[in-house]
Amino acid sequence: MPKILRINTKERTFRYEEPGKYAGLGGRNLTSRMVLDEVPADTHALSADNKIVAAIGLLSGTAAANSGRISLGAKSPLTGTIKESNSGGTFCQKLARLDILAMVLEDKPEADAPFCNIIITKDGVQFVDAADMVGKGTYESMDMIAGQYGKKASGMIIGPAGEACLTGASIQFSDPWGRTARAAGRGGLGAVMGSKKVKAVVLDDTGGERFTYADPEKFKAASKRWAEILRAHPVTGQGLPGFGTAILVNIINEAGAFPTKNFREGRCDHVAGISGETIAEFISKRGGKTKEGCHAGCLIQCSQNYVDEKGEYLTSGFEYETVWAFGGNALIKDIDQIAKLDRLCDDLGVDTIEIGNTVAIAMDGGVIPWGDGEAAYELVNRIRDKKDHLGKIIGNGVGFTAQAFGVTRVPTVKNQSMPAYDPRAAKGVGVTYATTTQGADHTAGYAICQNMLKVGGDVNPLGKEGQVETSKALQIATATVDSLGLCLFVAFAVLDTADAVQCICDMVSARHGIEFTPDDFGALGIATLKDEISFNTAAGFTAADDQLPAFMMKEKLNPHGVVWDFSVEELQAAKVQ
Amino acid sequence: MPKILRINTKERTFRYEEPGKYAGLGGRNLTSRMVLDEVPADTHALSADNKIVAAIGLLSGTAAANSGRISLGAKSPLTGTIKESNSGGTFCQKLARLDILAMVLEDKPEADAPFCNIIITKDGVQFVDAADMVGKGTYESMDMIAGQYGKKASGMIIGPAGEACLTGASIQFSDPWGRTARAAGRGGLGAVMGSKKVKAVVLDDTGGERFTYADPEKFKAASKRWAEILRAHPVTGQGLPGFGTAILVNIINEAGAFPTKNFREGRCDHVAGISGETIAEFISKRGGKTKEGCHAGCLIQCSQNYVDEKGEYLTSGFEYETVWAFGGNALIKDIDQIAKLDRLCDDLGVDTIEIGNTVAIAMDGGVIPWGDGEAAYELVNRIRDKKDHLGKIIGNGVGFTAQAFGVTRVPTVKNQSMPAYDPRAAKGVGVTYATTTQGADHTAGYAICQNMLKVGGDVNPLGKEGQVETSKALQIATATVDSLGLCLFVAFAVLDTADAVQCICDMVSARHGIEFTPDDFGALGIATLKDEISFNTAAGFTAADDQLPAFMMKEKLNPHGVVWDFSVEELQAAKVQ
Incomplete structure (x- = not known):
């Protein structure tokens, strides 16, 4: 069974734990739960009390198409809320191959302590001085990592911005060609990693083994259908690949x-x-x-x-x-x-x-x-x-x-x-910006689907009708997708394909040997959002924070001449209770 | 009857209004009420919707000792809360002499508009280009004002910080010697004045007249006793004058x-x-x-x-x-x-x-x-x-x-x-920092009196007992004092002198021709705080914001080895309901 790997960045020690109460969780559901459980909501995001949790999804490491998103959780130094920021790249699948459910960066050294790199292999964790990399960009740093640990090594890495603890800092991930072009961009998590004096986490999964499926045949059938679904939809099968x-x-x-x-x-x-x-x-x-x-x-x-x-x-x-x-x-x-x-x-x-x-x-x-x-x-x-x-x-x-x-x-x-x-002319996504647990974020409930792409429904982008319900449903589904380790872009196909949710459920069931139903699919997202809301409430956020800036209620946006016109009360209905 | 003078900083127009519903209010009670009524709580503090209200207190302009504090109100660009910041200097008494209850700076010009000075005399308001003063310090600017409008002119003025809309910016006031050493320092109100492109408001009260008292004899007797009270107390009569x-x-x-x-x-x-x-x-x-x-x-x-x-x-x-x-x-x-x-x-x-x-x-x-x-x-x-x-x-x-x-x-x-x-070793003032409507502010409820000076009571500074009650009572009394236009330092004498509150009430009654009782004295502070809490609630502040930073709960403060140990729930009792 995959382990939780806890790394103390101050002491430069590590330990593997049985997942315990976190067994059976994955992705955003797991990272948000651990942050809620372990990070005091009122702490400074750059203090020793904050943690970075990096977790694989429920489907990560499997042969399911597009299941390789790594989920990061922490308290955000940018927003002060809980933060889940996920990324593509090779990190998630290698973490799975190393039999690690979640890696947790804990504590922090003194502000003037040296930076280190953390190298994770099947044999454990090494802490290596990173002095030669400090101040360098992520591309050059990743080249140095490839030079030391081979081209297949995967990097989770910060640049000068993260080193300086700036709240616009991302955590970059390497892609299959060793380019640091993938990012957990939002919420300033790079600053948290910088405060812990970690320049890079490097995964070398040599000798790691693919786990077994509880029901290999069922998984194979479901994942085949899953690939068909993605290939058949015009957005996932043609639009995105083309342009x-x-x-x-x-x-x-x-x-x-x-x-x-x-x-x-x-x-x-x-x-x-x-x-x-x-x-x-x-x-x-x-x-x-x-x-x-x-x-x-x-x-x-x-x-x-x-x-x-x-x-x-x-x-x-x-x-x-x-x-x-x-x-x-x-x-x-x-x-x-x-x-x-x-x-x-x-x-x-x-x-x-x-x-x-x-x-x-x-x-x-x-x-x-x-x-x-x-x-x-x-x-x-x-x-x-x-x-x-x-x-x-x-x-x-x-x-x-x-x-x-x-x-x-x-x-x-x-x-x-x-x-x-612009939320004035795409009001469904405006509802998401206002009410998500993450601060303004389109990926948290991408109502552009229904407002403009006519995927999964058709809701007039300029009107108020149906927007709150649309955003709420999407926020729940997104939290589920993020917990599975799936790329959010699968949603275009899922929203338009009758058997897609069942197909995903079949994969989860076959992988873990459980009975995962479409009801569980929805419940997973709701549970995740509830945890995130609990954290934010404890951190002092209230309904009044779930609103767009006042200027958008006064300034008309051309060409449609529209303003933002949702009240705080109306918006609250977009949040799970 | 004193008027409200409204000045539109964009149009460079002004008008005098009857006080209407604001008749009978003064100082912080008036500025907070007007800000609550007229400034949208969710607006950006540097937007055209914010206002600066400068009001005289209920006793300002009278012969009552220490009654010359000018109260400024606005939404704070530093805290996002309502802000009352008051100052000494000559401004308040000259405003009273010009028969102005409150001056309100409204609207704002474009960001690249020139700065102006606003000159107020008994004949009205003039707008004068301030190009020669822009970038100059408040001392030199005030010298220029004295050169143009005479040494008795009074200035409310910003320096380079306010011009640049920095949130640490104060509004400075000139003292009787024309030195800009008095400040409405806290909350960044200088940035609000800078956003309105006003370098200075200059008062020339030549020809202004002292108003009449409703009951001159009663006022005279009470104000004589008032002076005795201040002279007799060791803090106001000896400590502060000496050092x-x-x-x-x-x-x-x-x-x-x-x-x-x-x-x-x-x-x-x-x-x-x-x-x-x-x-x-x-x-x-x-x-x-x-x-x-x-x-x-x-x-x-x-x-x-x-x-x-x-x-x-x-x-x-x-x-x-x-x-x-x-x-x-x-x-x-x-x-x-x-x-x-x-x-x-x-x-x-x-x-x-x-x-x-x-x-x-x-x-x-x-x-x-x-x-x-x-x-x-x-x-x-x-x-x-x-x-x-x-x-x-x-x-x-x-x-x-x-x-x-x-x-x-x-x-x-x-x-x-x-x-x-330090709130860990002076817990009464810590309760004030946490729960006042103003952000960390000792003047909002100066429990140092009871914690250390043994004025108005004796509460162990290191313990929790009695702190919440002490802070609450002080916050109410302070809001009253700030509404009267009195200097807060009178509180030392008031807290220790049996007839002091009655004496103040007599002065208010005799000045305004009303029956102002010790009950009204308390009610005035409570009403003021309620208005301020209403504004802050609308701006999104909640109980969770009424707390000290987490590090103070963990780091022990020497020499006493104390931490901050009040819960959010305990602290809420310090707020008026």
Whole structure:
């Protein structure tokens, strides 16, 4: 049975535990439960009392397609809430292969203690001084890791931003090619890892063994059907593989919900130059790859190998939200410039959504000119110099930068910046931003499906009707998906396919030798959200915090001339009780 | 009857209004009521929807001793709560002489609009371009005002910090000698004034008339007794006039509640060099003045004219909390250096408590060495350059600076930094820090009286017994005192003198022609607190926010080895229902 591996970062000790009361849990359900149980809600997120829990999902390590998401849990230094941030890459499957259900980073050394790397193999844990890597970007650091531990080693790693404990810091994960292009981006978890003086956790699963299935035949049948479901749906089978997530640029802009110039307009003039179609064309012409999976067994292949004009690798995991943040919200027109910014963010270890929005705030505050991609690159790159004070401001994200420069239009919920969908013109996702346990986060309940893509239903994005119910149902389903270790993009197919939930349940049942029903599927998400709400309540969050910033209730968003018009009371119905 | 003067800072228009429903209110009771009524609780504190209300107290403008405190109300950009911050100086009495009950600064111009000065005379309001004053310190600006409007003009003024909308910014007020040494320091109200592009409000009360009393003889008798009460009490009659508030340095240090090195110890080795006794000796030797009042009719005379080695004026209103913040918490030993920092803070327009604590945080984060007064001066002075990014960090106070530099021991409540009394060893004031509507604030319920000075009772500072009740009673009484326009220091005498409350009630009754009883005295404070709690609740604050930082519950404070041990539930009893 998989173990819990507890690592004390102060003492540099470790121990394996039987899962005990955590047996049978996985992914977000497990990380949120452990954070609720073990992290005092009122503690400072960078104190020794905070922990980082990294857990595999209920289906992780199996042959089920798209089951390789690693779930991270902690108290967020950005939002003050509980935080679950999950990522692709190779880490989750290797953790499973090492028979580890969850790895927990605990305690912390003194602030002036040296950084270390933590190397996990089937034989145990080693702590290795990381002095030669400190200050380096994640790409170069990962190259050094590959040099030391082989190309198949997997890294969970922070950049200079995490080392400096900046609240915009991500934790990056390596993909199958050793590129640190995958991120647990949101909520500043990189700062928590930095406070624990851990530069990287490296997994070498040599000699690890795939576990057995409780019912191999049943699993095989179900997972075969699962693959068919994903291949058959137009979004997971064609749209995402063809153009990546940036296919949304034109769609969301057309819908008038593409936040432009720090959420001043719903449409942007220059989207043609930064659309998914344009990106795919660039990549093909230059000899890159338009589809790649971030972990073994991925059928959706939404990633890519974005190459520069010379045909050399520039970035990967180049998401719609990143293209939007720099391209739409900060008005940068040059897609190569945006791709360079994406690479820079991954290398520094910062969240592209938080930092892209921060660049827009800096432009709003007169720090650099609107739309100036070169200046934006220089500005973000100041984070690399840990002594640079402007770098510290930018690296701490939207709320912090807005305060530094007196900007009052601050598109955040619980101090986390909003992603690429203006909530005034996509109200279902606005309900999610307001009410999720995570701060503004589209992935927590992606009502763009029903509001714009007509997947899983059809709800008018500009009206109020049906939005709260839609968001609530999605928040529950998402918490389940995140607990299974599945990639959220499977949801497009699941929402539109009658037997998909049963098929997932069959896989869980066959893997664990239990009877996992569609009722259990829903209950898993609800239990997870309840734990998260309990933590946030203890940390002092209330209904009044579940609301969008006041300016969105007053300023009309063009082209539809819409404002945000949900009351706190109406929004509460989106939360599980 | 006094009017309400509303000034639109965007349109540069003004109008006088009858007080209407605000007739009969004054001071904090009035400012908090107006903020509750007129400022949306969820608005950004630097948005056009915020207002600054400046109101005279119920006894202001009368001959009652120590009745010249001006009360400012607004939503705080530092805490997000409602904020009442009051100040001495000449402003209040001149506002009364101009027959203005409250002046309200409303709306705001565009961020790139020019600053103006607002000149109020008996004939109305003028808006004068302030370009020549922008960027200048409050001392030099006030000299320019005196040059233009005469030496008797009174100023309410911001420095570079307020202009830059930094949340550590104060609003400074001029004293009878035209020195901007008086401050509404806490809560960042200078940033609100800066967002409205007002550099100074100048009062010229030439031709203004003193109002009549409803019952002149009764007022005369009561105010005579009032003066006797203040003169007779050892604190108001001898301690404060003799040594100023810095007389507390030795007392609080001896009690082991003098926060040292960012709240790590309760005693400081070098207090002998920075004590009130030492300061008085220095001043006397150099030919300064050890007692001065900040407004006409002050009998307590806690202020001073602190002169440098050449006998030239350096600073005034040099408070215990300032001496402590730089001297104890930041370990600066040289009292002249601390006096220079006090002057610098007044000149830049920043709160000495917030910025003194911020210097300690910067030392904790390795930005400058512990105890280095020269480096501290240079650091704080960076606020003067509005383009300096480190200056922006420091000027935004303790919470902001701690986040920038990854410091996790953050002594704040609701993001406002704690003053000069460690709550672990002075638990009554800890209850106040936690539960007041204002964020950590000693003046909101100064239980040091009962905990250490044995004024108004005797409650063991290290125990829990009696603290909640003591703090609650003080919070109510303080809200009343702040509503009357009285200096809080009268409380020492009031708490110890049987007929003091009746005497105050007689003055209020005789001034306004009403029957104001000791019951009304208590009810006034309760009503004020209820309004403030209503605002904070609407802004999203709950019981969970009414608590001290978690590190104080774990780290023992020497010499007594005490921790903070009140639960959220216990603390709620300190709040009015």
